[in-house]
Amino acid sequence: MKINIPVPAIERLTKLFSLVLKIKKEGKEKVSSAELGILTGFHAHNIRKDISMIGTLESGKDGYNIESLENLIGNTFGFKEKKKVCVVGLDMLGAAMLNNPDAGSSEFEIAAGFDSNTNRMEMISTKVPLFHLYEIEEKIKEMGIEYAIMAVNPENAVKTAERLISGGIKGILNFSPVNIVPKNGIQIKNIYLVEELRLLTALGAANSQQL
Amino acid sequence: MKINIPVPAIERLTKLFSLVLKIKKEGKEKVSSAELGILTGFHAHNIRKDISMIGTLESGKDGYNIESLENLIGNTFGFKEKKKVCVVGLDMLGAAMLNNPDAGSSEFEIAAGFDSNTNRMEMISTKVPLFHLYEIEEKIKEMGIEYAIMAVNPENAVKTAERLISGGIKGILNFSPVNIVPKNGIQIKNIYLVEELRLLTALGAANSQQL
DNA sequence: ATTTATCTGTGAAATATTTCACAGATAAAC
DNA sequence: GTTTATCTGTGAAATATTTCACAGATAAAT
Numbered sequence: 236m237k238i239n240i241p242v243p244a245i246e247r248l249t250k251l252f253s254l255v256l257k258i259k260k261e262g263k264e265k266v267s268s269a270e271l272g273i274l275t276g277f278h279a280h281n282i283r284k285d286i287s288m289i290g291t292l293e294s295g296k297d298g299y300n301i302e303s304l305e306n307l308i309g310n311t312f313g314f315k316e317k318k319k320v321c322v323v324g325l326d327m328l329g330a331a332m333l334n335n336p337d338a339g340s341s342e343f344e345i346a347a348g349f350d351s352n353t354n355r356m357e358m359i360s361t362k363v364p365l366f367h368l369y370e371i372e373e374k375i376k377e378m379g380i381e382y383a384i385m386a387v388n389p390e391n392a393v394k395t396a397e398r399l400i401s402g403g404i405k406g407i408l409n410f411s412p413v414n415i416v417p418k419n420g421i422q423i424k425n426i427y428l429v430e431e432l433r434l435l436t437a438l439g440a441a442n443s444q445q446l
Numbered sequence: 447m448k449i450n451i452p453v454p455a456i457e458r459l460t461k462l463f464s465l466v467l468k469i470k471k472e473g474k475e476k477v478s479s480a481e482l483g484i485l486t487g488f489h490a491h492n493i494r495k496d497i498s499m500i501g502t503l504e505s506g507k508d509g510y511n512i513e514s515l516e517n518l519i520g521n522t523f524g525f526k527e528k529k530k531v532c533v534v535g536l537d538m539l540g541a542a543m544l545n546n547p548d549a550g551s552s553e554f555e556i557a558a559g560f561d562s563n564t565n566r567m568e569m570i571s572t573k574v575p576l577f578h579l580y581e582i583e584e585k586i587k588e589m590g591i592e593y594a595i596m597a598v599n600p601e602n603a604v605k606t607a608e609r610l611i612s613g614g615i616k617g618i619l620n621f622s623p624v625n626i627v628p629k630n631g632i633q634i635k636n637i638y639l640v641e642e643l644r645l646l647t648a649l650g651a652a653n654s655q656q657l
Numbered sequence: 658a659t660t661t662a663t664c665t666g667t668g669a670a671a672t673a674t675t676t677c678a679c680a681g682a683t684a685a686a687c
Numbered sequence: 688g689t690t691t692a693t694c695t696g697t698g699a700a701a702t703a704t705t706t707c708a709c710a711g712a713t714a715a716a717t
Contacts, residue, residue: 239703240652241703241704241705242649242652243704244704245648245649245652246645246646246681248648249641249644249645249648250625250641250706252644253625253638253640253641253644254625260716263463267454267663267664268664268665269663269664274625274627275625275627276628278626278706279706280705281704281705281706282705283666283667284666284667284705284706286665286666287665287666287667292666292711293712293713294664294666294667294711294713295663295664295665295712295713295714296568296662296663296664296713296714296715297663297664297713297714298664298665299664299665309685310643311651312549312643312647312648312651312652313647313648313650314647314648316566318643318647320643326542327541327545328539328542328543328546330537330538330542331537331538331541331542332539332639334538335639337540337623337638337639337640338639338640338643339593341640341643343640343643360637362672365485382643382646382647383675384639384643385583397707402569405646405647405649405650406643406646406647406649407646408639408642408643408646412548414461414465414485414486414488415466415498416485416487417559420650420654421636422646422649422650422653424642424646426637426642426706427464427548428543428546428548428595428619429464429548429549429554430460430464431617431619431635431637432465432531432549432552432554432593432617433523433525433594434457434460434462434635435616435617435618435619435633435635436454436457436523436524436525436529436593436616436617437459437460437523437525437591438453438456438526438617438633439524439616439617439631439633440522440523440524441451441453441456442631442673443631443658450673452673452674452675454675455674477696478693478694479694479695480694489675489676490672491675491676491677492675492676494695494696494697495674495676495696495697497673497695497696498695498696498697501694502695503695503696503697504682504683504693504695505681505682505683505694506682506684506693506694507683507684507685507692507693507694508683508684508693508694509693509695510694510695517674559690568658627699628671
């Protein structure tokens with residue numbers, strides 16, 4: 236049985252989860268849909284609707300209980316389980332991702348790095364174990380890696396994505412400047428710097444009176 | 447007069463523009479909505495509708511003329527003019543962005559880098575001129591920088607975004623792990639690694655039979 | 658205990674977006 | 688020059704999503 240939660244609602248709820256973790260860390264216990272609206276830019280109506288799609292929380296006079304909300308969203312989408320991530324392609328961008336301090340304080344653990352250039356790997360200073368690309372399928376299975384951050388050069392992007400998929404990866408965050416089309420239920424998000432800048436330009440143009 | 451192009455349509459058209467540039471480089475002259483559909487994962491119907499919202503191209507038996515399509519989308523959204531970008535925060539991630547080879551081959555020029563740590567800046571090897579953060583408003587105006595890639599540490603993200611805005615920036619790509627809420631027509635896109643990984647997880651969960 | 662203020666939860670209405678089906682256009686084939 | 692095949696462009700229909708308005712719930716205040 237598949238309940239249909241709209242993708243935009245999933246995106247908002249994911250953002251709410253991160254926000255809720257942050258508010259919790261600040262020591263608050265309750266938060267209202269109106270407050271969440273101000274902090275996110277979403278309409279309070281919309282936030283309540285989104286939350287009601289995945290469950291119900293005891294209602295009070297001063298908003299949601301933060302921990303209950305965290306648990307509801309977290310359990311619905313699987314944010315409460317630890318997950319292993321690898322970084323593929325250890326050029327400057329990939330190397331920067333390896334040492335991302337946020338990942339460590341989240342449910343994601345950066346468990347391995349892969350590259351095809353052994354010399355380069357020897358130059359990188361990190362606590363994460365590094366392997367040659369030819370071991371990638373094997374290591375993904377052996378270590379139980381579920382997600383990959385890909386930052387390889389464009390010529391190798393499609394091929395590398397295929398290897399990740401054949402290794403059993405669940406999702407890929409692709410920073411290589413090549414559009415990888417999702418298939419077979421593998422989640423793929425392409426984050427292409429130039430395109431993100433273009434989108435800012437386009438949204439700006441659409442917003443101004445020019446269009 | 448403001449024609450309302452849906453945001454999802456703007457996103458698709460932006461992606462199509464990048465794709466069209468790539469196809470053009472490969473030497474093709476024509477491309478049909480069906481082919482674009484395969485390459486992007488969008489429905490051909492939807493692609494035609496999106497394009498028809500911003501204009502009309504001479505119809506033929508073998509699809510769109512690639513150059514006409516490039517010009518239509520490019521002129522509509524302002525992709526044909528050169529634009530200057532700065533990188534703010536030159537830790538590993540920011541430093542990697544500074545040397546992004548794609549930006550240079552696009553309409554975006556990485557024109558400046560900013561950081562608050564002078565020692566660190568002296569260690570960075572790049573052709574891009576680097577300045578101290580305290581000069582940021584001045585330099586944005588003086589150099590005509592329109593967009594910023596932000597990768598500062600979380601404590602400084604909000605403050606830095608405000609300085610960028612007061613300097614007259616049009617859009618910010620924020621890689622710092624803090625959600626910056628857009629306002630005053632300034633375009634802001636938050637790209638927060640952990641959240642992107644969460645989104646992959648959530649979409650996967652929603653896609654499987656669990657929800 | 659009753660009133661008051663302030664929440665959430667949710668069907669229904671309003672919008673927005675996508676999909677469809679086909680008319681019109683073009684060029685190749687015969 | 689007529690037919691055929693293959694496109695795009697677009698109103699209309701079908702869906703999807705957001706917004707709204709208010710019932711129901713809770714707890715503080717009196």
